[in-house]
Amino acid sequence: MKKSITMDEFNSSRSVIGDTIESLGDKDERVWLLTPDIGWGCKGFQKKHPDRFIDTGISEQCVVGISAGLAYEGKIPFIIGMMPFMSMRALEQVRTDVCYPNLPVRIIANYSGLTGNGGSTHYAMEDMALYSSLVNMTVCAASDPVQVHQIIEQSMDYEGPLSIRIDPGKKNRILYDDDVKFTIGKGHVLRDGKDITIIACGEMVGHALKVGQKAEKKGIDVRIIDMFTVKPLDEELVLKAAEETSRIIVWEDHLMKNGLASAVADTLMNHGTSVKSFKRFGIPQVYPGFGSAEELYHFFHYDVEAVMTYLDTLF
Numbered sequence: 373m374k375k376s377i378t379m380d381e382f383n384s385s386r387s388v389i390g391d392t393i394e395s396l397g398d399k400d401e402r403v404w405l406l407t408p409d410i411g412w413g414c415k416g417f418q419k420k421h422p423d424r425f426i427d428t429g430i431s432e433q434c435v436v437g438i439s440a441g442l443a444y445e446g447k448i449p450f451i452i453g454m455m456p457f458m459s460m461r462a463l464e465q466v467r468t469d470v471c472y473p474n475l476p477v478r479i480i481a482n483y484s485g486l487t488g489n490g491g492s493t494h495y496a497m498e499d500m501a502l503y504s505s506l507v508n509m510t511v512c513a514a515s516d517p518v519q520v521h522q523i524i525e526q527s528m529d530y531e532g533p534l535s536i537r538i539d540p541g542k543k544n545r546i547l548y549d550d551d552v553k554f555t556i557g558k559g560h561v562l563r564d565g566k567d568i569t570i571i572a573c574g575e576m577v578g579h580a581l582k583v584g585q586k587a588e589k590k591g592i593d594v595r596i597i598d599m600f601t602v603k604p605l606d607e608e609l610v611l612k613a614a615e616e617t618s619r620i621i622v623w624e625d626h627l628m629k630n631g632l633a634s635a636v637a638d639t640l641m642n643h644g645t646s647v648k649s650f651k652r653f654g655i656p657q658v659y660p661g662f663g664s665a666e667e668l669y670h671f672f673h674y675d676v677e678a679v680m681t682y683l684d685t686l687f
Contacts, residue, residue: 383539388414388517389480392524393450397421400528404442404449408435412482420580432462435439436469443475448528455481456488459499467506474508474532484513485625485655492659496537501630503535503650504603510556512586513574513624513632516547519600522554524610529555539575539625539665545580547598551636557654559606565595567687568619568649570679573599573608573632575665576623576653582639583679584606592687602676607639614640618648619679619686621679625665628654651682 390413397403397417404424405417408431418425428435428483432453436538441450451458458481460467470477470557484496514536516519527534547562554560562577563584577598585592595617597609614620618641620631633652640647653674660668669675 377681380494385514385517385520387483387519389413389524389538390416392521393417396421396525396528397424400448401418402446402448403448403528404439405452406439406449407433407452407525408432410452410454413480432457433465436462436465436479439477440465440469440473440475443470444473444670447534448476448478450478450480450524453479453481454494455484455496455499456490456494458535459496459502466503466509470533471506471508473530475534476531478527479533479535480524480538481535482538482540484539486660487539487575487625487665489662489664491662495660497627497655497660498630499535499537500602500624501634503637504630506533508532509603510601512536512556512601514538514543514600515574515577515598518546518548518550518552519554519598523556523600526554526556533685537574545578547581549620550564554600557601557604557606559609559643560600561595561596561609562598563596565593566617567593568596568621568683569595569613569617570621570623571597571613571632571636572623573598573602575625576674577671579676579679583683586676586680587683590683590687592683594683598603599632599636602635605635607637607643610636610639610662611643611645614645614647620647620650621653621682622651623653623674623679625674626654628652628656649654649686653682
């Protein structure tokens with residue numbers, strides 16, 4: 373009988389990621405765990421399966437190259453790292469060593485968007501754009517621990533390379549009950565509505581839910597789509613939302629160009645679908661300074677307050 377997942381167990385994406393990979397490793401000897409000197413999520417697997425654990429030190433290029441070699445030998449390597457460096461420092465190795473031969477390497481990385489408070493060198497603002505441009509790469513942005521758990525489990529039978537971006541992963545709001553089912557490549561309607569659709573991913577899904585609740589008090593019926601797979605995009609769900617609500621907001625903790633909003637806009641244009649309004653919320657073309665995620669979201673006008681202000685201009 374499947375064990376029910378409790379709130380206490382699922383309050384951290386970090387612990388869920390580590391526990392899930394450890395559990396998969398218990399059942400399948402093809403599972404390896406590698407890290408470039410990142411400790412979170414690794415200790416349990418390292419203790420139980422030291423012969424299938426590798427810490428390369430601070431060397432993202434090497435961890436990708438070794439993972440590719442393991443995948444060539446029929447293994448399923450999982451990498452736990454930091455997204456600013458997995459997406460940029462190791463980009464050539466991800467492209468040439470993993471994506472070109474279409475190998476089943478799974479890259480799970482935190483500190484996506486402006487969540488790290490590490491300054492511009494340590495923000496992953498471009499990762500979805502970079503990874504989405506790579507042939508064969510599947511790009512995911514998990515919004516809560518229940519979801520990331522299912523993505524990792526499904527990845528065991530998923531062809532080709534896959535990346536999962538998360539926020540710091542220390543404490544996460546639970547958005548879903550453990551009986552909600554997700555499928556890689558398909559978006560999830562978190563909240564139905566008829567007036568406007570918010571398409572969000574990752575950290576911003578929880579914020580979108582707050583907007584939906586606030587907007588309801590004003591008589592605005594907001595549909596919220598958790599587009600946790602950015603590539604391949606669930607085009608059918610996007611087109612359905614455009615047809616039924618005709619107003620689209622795309623909200624991401626990523627540069628507004630070449631991320632989720634660009635993928636949604638491309639889908640609408642490619643299908644000749646017009647909407648009454650289309651608005652992007654995310655990081656503008658700047659290198660942000662230091663600050664907490666909440667401070668930066670507010671400063672760059674993509675927090676709950678900014679979205680609510682925009683809704684007031686429409687309704």
